[in-house]
Structures are given as structure tokens and as C-alpha cells.
Amino acid sequence: MSKTSTEAPGNPAGEEQDLGAAGSQLSTAPVETAMPGSFGGNRKPGLTGWLAWTGREVLGWARWTWRQLTSMRVALMLLFLLSLGAVPGSLIPQTGTDALKVSEFQAAHKALGPIYEKLGLFHVYGSAWFGAIYVLLFVSLIGCIVPRTWQFVGQLRGRPPGAPRRLDRLPAYATWRTAAEPEEVREVALAVLRKRRFRAHVEGDAVAAEKGYLRETGNLLFHLALIVMLIAFAWGQLFKSEGDKLIVEGDGFSNTLTQYDDFKSGNLFSDDDLVPFSFNLKNFVGTYERTGPNRGTPRTFQADITYSVGAYGKAKKHTIKVNEPLEIGDSKVYLVSHGYAPVVTVRDGKGNVVFHQAVPMLPLDSNVTSQGAIKVLDGYKNAQGVSEQLGFAAVFVPTYAKSSGTMFSQYPGLDYPVLNVTGYHGDLGVNSGIPQNVYQLVTKNLKQFKDSKGNILKQQLLPGETMTLPNGAGSITFDKQIKEWAGFQVVQQPGTDWALTGALTAIFGLAASLFIQRRRVWVRATTGDDGSTVVEMAGLGRSESAKLPEELGDLAALVHDRAPTKTDEDLPVPAEGAEQQ
Numbered sequence: 260m261s262k263t264s265t266e267a268p269g270n271p272a273g274e275e276q277d278l279g280a281a282g283s284q285l286s287t288a289p290v291e292t293a294m295p296g297s298f299g300g301n302r303k304p305g306l307t308g309w310l311a312w313t314g315r316e317v318l319g320w321a322r323w324t325w326r327q328l329t330s331m332r333v334a335l336m337l338l339f340l341l342s343l344g345a346v347p348g349s350l351i352p353q354t355g356t357d358a359l360k361v362s363e364f365q366a367a368h369k370a371l372g373p374i375y376e377k378l379g380l381f382h383v384y385g386s387a388w389f390g391a392i393y394v395l396l397f398v399s400l401i402g403c404i405v406p407r408t409w410q411f412v413g414q415l416r417g418r419p420p421g422a423p424r425r426l427d428r429l430p431a432y433a434t435w436r437t438a439a440e441p442e443e444v445r446e447v448a449l450a451v452l453r454k455r456r457f458r459a460h461v462e463g464d465a466v467a468a469e470k471g472y473l474r475e476t477g478n479l480l481f482h483l484a485l486i487v488m489l490i491a492f493a494w495g496q497l498f499k500s501e502g503d504k505l506i507v508e509g510d511g512f513s514n515t516l517t518q519y520d521d522f523k524s525g526n527l528f529s530d531d532d533l534v535p536f537s538f539n540l541k542n543f544v545g546t547y548e549r550t551g552p553n554r555g556t557p558r559t560f561q562a563d564i565t566y567s568v569g570a571y572g573k574a575k576k577h578t579i580k581v582n583e584p585l586e587i588g589d590s591k592v593y594l595v596s597h598g599y600a601p602v603v604t605v606r607d608g609k610g611n612v613v614f615h616q617a618v619p620m621l622p623l624d625s626n627v628t629s630q631g632a633i634k635v636l637d638g639y640k641n642a643q644g645v646s647e648q649l650g651f652a653a654v655f656v657p658t659y660a661k662s663s664g665t666m667f668s669q670y671p672g673l674d675y676p677v678l679n680v681t682g683y684h685g686d687l688g689v690n691s692g693i694p695q696n697v698y699q700l701v702t703k704n705l706k707q708f709k710d711s712k713g714n715i716l717k718q719q720l721l722p723g724e725t726m727t728l729p730n731g732a733g734s735i736t737f738d739k740q741i742k743e744w745a746g747f748q749v750v751q752q753p754g755t756d757w758a759l760t761g762a763l764t765a766i767f768g769l770a771a772s773l774f775i776q777r778r779r780v781w782v783r784a785t786t787g788d789d790g791s792t793v794v795e796m797a798g799l800g801r802s803e804s805a806k807l808p809e810e811l812g813d814l815a816a817l818v819h820d821r822a823p824t825k826t827d828e829d830l831p832v833p834a835e836g837a838e839q840q
Contacts, residue, residue: 329402337396348383397489404482411475422465422781426797431808433815436791439822444784444794447821465783477771480764487761491754499752500524507600507617507744511539534588538566543743545597547671555671562594562745589751596746598622601655601678602738605635608731613638617742620655621698626668629655632700634687642731650683650700678737681717682708777801791825
């Protein structure tokens with residue numbers, strides 16, 4: 260080959276004018292428009308002229324606004340604003356997630372609280388400004404994707420444009436003379452390009468080919484995936500539900516609102532959307548490291564259950580582990596917490612059992628030092644025969660530290676369980692209508708039991724031991740049976756599969772749009788003045804790339820192998836002053 264070039268000439272304007280259709284439509288990006296002046300033009304006198312001018316002005320500005328909104332620049336800005344707007348939702352407590360923390364934040368920040376409330380920072384994802392950004396981004400992506408998709412479909416249905424008049428002005432260029440006929444060269448070039456997966460055809464005296472359509476496909480897929488993710492996110496937020504339930508071994512749960520300890524849901528969620536199922540906790544197994552620096556670290560947490568779907572479903576066995584939830588329809592049941600529930604028996608002064616059940620204790624540390632409350636609401640009468648309510652503040656440790664004598668556990672396993680109880684009697688306040696924590700005592704209307712010396716009555720009990728209440732008030736026994744409880748979270752969030760699919764598609768689409776280059780190649784074969792065939796090959800990409808000249812060189816080498824350069828012996832002697840290619 261006698262001449263190759265990889266540099267563009269220094270006349271961009273002339274080059275663009277010379278390329279014509281050959282350099283167009285390498286992308287489906289819309290053409291940027293300048294800031295408009297007046298769309299109305301000259302206004303004619305009178306009311307009719309004013310109305311016509313106003314209509315043109317309004318329509319022009321509307322079209323310009325729509326073009327700006329559907330531009331990729333604005334879409335990226337809105338996406339950035341959406342990400343920025345989600346930051347307060349992660350840093351500031353939200354009413355939909357934890358209303359108690361919101362109340363505590365407002366109580367602790369008297370000045371910032373009202374400001375945050377007005378700005379909607381306590382309910383970011385439901386605020387008007389976040390919704391406006393969300394809707395504008397959605398509209399922007401739709402308005403950007405639809406015209407580009409139709410334009411790209413038109414490009415796929417069409418053929419690569421014909422060769423420009425001056426191929427030597429393109430960024431990558433090669434030329435040589437050959438003894439093969441022009442038709443033969445074009446056939447060779449057509450076969451070579453098609454073998455390299457170019458879309459190619461003969462137009463006039465040249466072969467036109469194009470490759471890299473997956474770049475635009477990836478670009479469109481990326482934006483379509485963003486739309487799918489936005490829809491999935493909105494759908495999931497509107498129809499989601501999330502509930503927590505603490506279940507002691509031997510107890511069960513039915514998926515109804517009244518069964519949950521805590522429940523949150525989206526704005527469009529209804530009771531009918533709950534998946535009908537139930538399950539019983541048969542056994543909980545928790546094991547821990549015994550020795551070494553990781554002593555006390557959990558090794559196994561699993562809950563053995565039996566569950567059934569629907570009112571008359573057949574019972575099935577299943578084991579729920581951490582990060583291995585039970586999936587029933589759109590619901591997932593996660594194992595999220597664990598603790599102990601010592602079995603306690605309370606008797607009145609006559610020896611009658613007025614309370615006998617397992618009492619869940621809430622862990623305070625990693626060694627499961629736990630606290631709770633034992634509440635006897637009905638059936639108890641004191642020594643005088645007057646109905647009262649009993650309450651016991653309790654602290655439970657699965658492994659008691661005998662050397663220190665403190666109620667802090669040394670190990671999370673049941674090596675040396677001890678229950679510390681402090682007794683109260685009176686009114687527990689459960690009938691006041693004010694909600695209260697089932698794991699804490701409200702001692703406002705309660706009196707503490709005291710021994711014969713006037714000291715507060717409290718005692719550390721081993722399994723099987725009993726604390727006798729003074730003045731024939733009864734007793735409380737820490738039974739030898741100690742049950743365990745498990746905390747479950749039932750999550751129902753539709754659209755997660757769509758969101759995952761959209762995210763993966765967006766990654767693949769973005770990778771295709773970044774790493775695949777769309778390019779065009781032309782091979783022109785014409786008869787020269789000396790009777791030999793002049794072969795010209797040129798390439799044009801959407802952007803400058805070192806790979807385009809390399810690829811053109813490979814293609815030229817393949818064509819040259821079958822249409823080699825004409826030897827000097829076969830070339831006629833050029834006239835004096837003529838330039839030889």
C-alpha cells in the first residue's frame with residue numbers, strides 16, 4: 260500500500276460539508292438547540308395579529324421547554340438531584356421507619372425540628388419536592404427514549420450511507436493501486452466486511468459498511484432500565500409492607516395485622532394484599548464459639564418451623580436461617596433476632612396459680628444479658644381478698660458471673676442461668692387507655708414489696724427456686740424450663756425482581772455504550788488514468804479512537820491480500836512532473 264493516513268485535515272467545516280449523509284446519524288442523540296429569542300416573529304396589528312403572535316410564542320416556548328426537559332443533560336441533572344435528595348432520608352430519622360426517633364429528634368432539636376418538618380425532611384420519600392423530581396426524571400427519560408428509539412429503528416432498517424466524495428479527508432485512510440478489476444475489488448471488500456460482521460452493501464463505485472450498532476442499543480437499554488428501576492421503586496414503596504413479630508418456642512403466627520408487634524406499609528397497601536399463611540415455631544437452635552478470641556460469637560442461628568399457606572393448606576416443615584428467609588408468594592419471612600423466655604409461675608396467698616407462662620426478655624448486650632417485665636393482670640387477690648395486679652421487674656442472664664456477683668452475662672449460652680426479680684403490687688395502668696411497653700413496668704401506681712426489715716424485696720433465683728412475697732401475698736417461681744424466642748420480620752415488597760433486572764440491564768447497557776464504538780468503513784474501487792484500479796479505504800467513527808485506524812489497517816490488509824498492489828514493472832512510466840501515488 261503506497262499511502263495511509265490517520266489524521267483528520269485541518270478544515271472541519273469543509274469536511275463536514277463534504278461528508279454529507281456519510282457522517283450523519285452515527286448517534287441518536289438529539290441536536291442541541293440554542294436559547295430561543297422570540298418565536299412569535301413579526302406581530303400584525305389588531306387583536307387577530309396579537310392572538311396569532313401569542314399562540315406562536317406559547318407553542319414555541321413549550322416546544323423549547325420540552326426539548327430541554329427531554330435532553331440527556333437535564334436527565335442527568337435530575338438523576339443527580341434525586342440521589343442528593345435521598346441523602347436526608349438516610350441521615351435523618353423518618354416517620355415511616357421509626358416515628359419514635361423522629362419524636363426524640365424533634366424534642367432534642369427545638370430549632371431544627373420545625374424547619375425539617377416544613378421541608379419534609381422527616382418524610383423525604385413522600386414529600387412533594389422529592390415526588391416532583393421523581394416525576395420530572397421519569398418524564399425526561401420517557402421523552403428522551405421514545406424519539407431516539409424510533410430514530411434508531413429507522414437506522415437499523417436503512418442501509419449505511421454511501422461514500423463521501425473525498426475519502427482522504429476522513430480520520431483513517433489507505434490507498435493503493437492493483438491490477439484487479441474494480442468489480443472484483445468491490446466483491447472482495449464486500450466479502451471481507453461481511454465476514455467481520457459489518458452491515459455492507461455496494462452503492463455506486465464503493466462498498467459502504469457500518470458496525471457497532473450495539474453501542475446505541477446499549478445506550479437505549481441503559482435508559483430503559485432506568486425507567487424500569489424508577490417504576491419498580493415507586494411500585495415497591497407504594498405497595499410494600501413490613502412487620503415484626505416475636506414468637507416464643509411453641510407459639511404460632513398468622514399473617515394478619517392484629518398478629519404483628521409492629522407494622523408499616525406503603526400508601527396504597529391494603530389488608531387484602533397480605534399473603535395468607537401461618538407458621539409455628541417448633542424449636543430455635545443457637546450455638547456459640549466456646550473458646551478463643553471469638554468466644555461467644557454466634558455459629559448457628561436457625562428456627563425450625565411448620566407453616567401452611569391459606570386456610571386449609573397442608574403443613575410443611577422448614578428451617579429459617581439468617582439471610583435464608585422463608586419465601587411464600589410475595590412475602591419473605593426473615594429471622595432477625597433471638598433471646599430467652601424463662602418460664603415463670605406466680606401463685607396467690609392460697610397457692611392458686613394465677614400466672615404461668617414463658618416471659619420473653621429483651622437482650623441488652625452481645626452476651627444476651629436481658630431485661631423484661633412479668634405482669635399479672637387478672638385473677639390475683641391479696642391476703643385481704645382485694646383484687647390487685649402484680650408486676651415484677653426482671654433481669655435474666657444465661658451465664659451468671661459468680662465471681663463478680665453482678666447481673667451481667669459472661670456467655671450467651673445457657674451455662675448458669677439466673678433470674679433477678681423485684682416485686683410490685685397495685686395498678687399496672689393497662690386499663691388507662693395509654694399504650695405501654697410490654698417489656699417495662701409503669702410504676703406510677705405501684706408499690707414495692709418489702710421484707711420484714713423494710714428493705715425492697717428482690718431476689719436472684721436459680722431454675723426451680725421460689726421467692727415468697729411478704730404478708731401472705733403469694734410467691735413467684737423460676738421454673739426449670741427456659742424457652743427461647745425468635746424475632747421474625749415479614750417483608751412484602753413487590754417490584755424487587757424488576758428493580759434487580761433493571762439494575763443488571765443498566766450495567767450491561769452502560770458497558771456496551773462505553774466500550775463499543777460505532778464506525779463506518781468505505782471501500783472505493785475506480786479505474787485510474789493508467790488503466791489500473793485505484794483502491795481507497797477510509798473509516799469514520801463517532802469519536803476519535805486509536806482502534807479505528809488499527810481496524811482499518813487490518814481490513815485493508817485482508818482486501819490487499821486478494822487485490823495486491825500492482826508491481827512497478829507493470830506500471831507505465833509517469834510523465835515528467837506527474838505525482839505518483
